[in-house]
């Protein structure tokens with residue numbers, strides 16, 4: 080395993096194998112979580128130890144191949160190149176309550192949602208825990224802005240890379256590392272039901288977001304292939320179990336697509352089906368993806384949909400779109416970069 084994917088006890092054990100005392104483990108772990116690019120930056124280690132580590136545990140750091148900064152809202156988007164040449168996107172968003180980093184969990188995605196740019200080329204590979212950590216570390220370092228919140232809403236399906244994502248959460252939350260509170264982390268899934276149950280068992284204090292995007296199977300089947308494996312009743316039942324296990328209110332993402340899922344009838348159907356499930360809805364006007372015929376809903380349709388949900392007792396916010404001038408939504412930058420190289 081990569082040294083940067085290891086927990087502190089694991090790093091300490093790895094150093095012990097190299098004949099080192101326990102305090103070296105702590106030193107190395109602290110350096111790794113500062114975002115060093117080479118063992119030579121670990122100035123309080125003896126030179127021969129630095130060399131031994133470089134031999135046994137090659138140290139990787141991502142390279143920013145593109146960086147775009149929004150002139151409107153300060154959103155910064157990075158295209159990071161990984162050690163094997165693959166690229167993933169990370170977005171830093173600035174809110175009044177702090178800075179949020181949106182990270183990718185996979186190179187590409189195999190979920191096939193009709194409106195999403197991340198899935199167009201399929202899944203290339205899953206990210207290692209340290210490759211998720213690196214996105215947070217190096218975004219913070221490069222931007223000079225402290226990261227307070229993390230959302231797993233970039234490229235990929237986090238629950239399709241379950242163990243690596245769980246390990247990443249443990250690393251980024253560790254006191255000797257970035258020490259980011261679980262309550263400041265959100266994980267979004269398109270609805271992999273068995274994994275939602277597995278996540279519930281871990282009883283983490285993270286926020287769970289479900290990409291719903293439809294009021295029923297007819298609509299979800301059309302735009303989200305995952306619904307065929309886990310239809311909406313099955314998904315909502317898993318959400319109820321998740322709530323019972325964790326007492327954490329679930330967030331539902333709902334991309335508003337013109338003529339597909341944005342009618343008043345759709346809002347009323349949602350209200351009926353969500354009964355008794357504490358929920359918050361994020362309504363997101365669809366970001367237009369070049370390859371897709373789907374279009375965003377009108378402002379009026381979004382406002383009306385929101386009003387019906389709120390009148391029915393479900394809180395719903397319309398997501399402010401940040402970084403509209405820099406392709407800051409899911410997979411668009413990586414896609415453009417790929418196309419240019421083809």
Ligand code: SAH
Pocket residue numbers: 190192194195196231232233234235236237267268269288289290332334363364365366367368408409
């Ligand atoms: N695979 C996970 C994580 C991706 S999160 C998931 O599906 O939840 C990214 C969020 O943006 C998801 O809610 C996704 O459905 C949504 N999304 C993807 N493409 C979009 C687009 N073109 N416009 C608006 N939202 C989009």
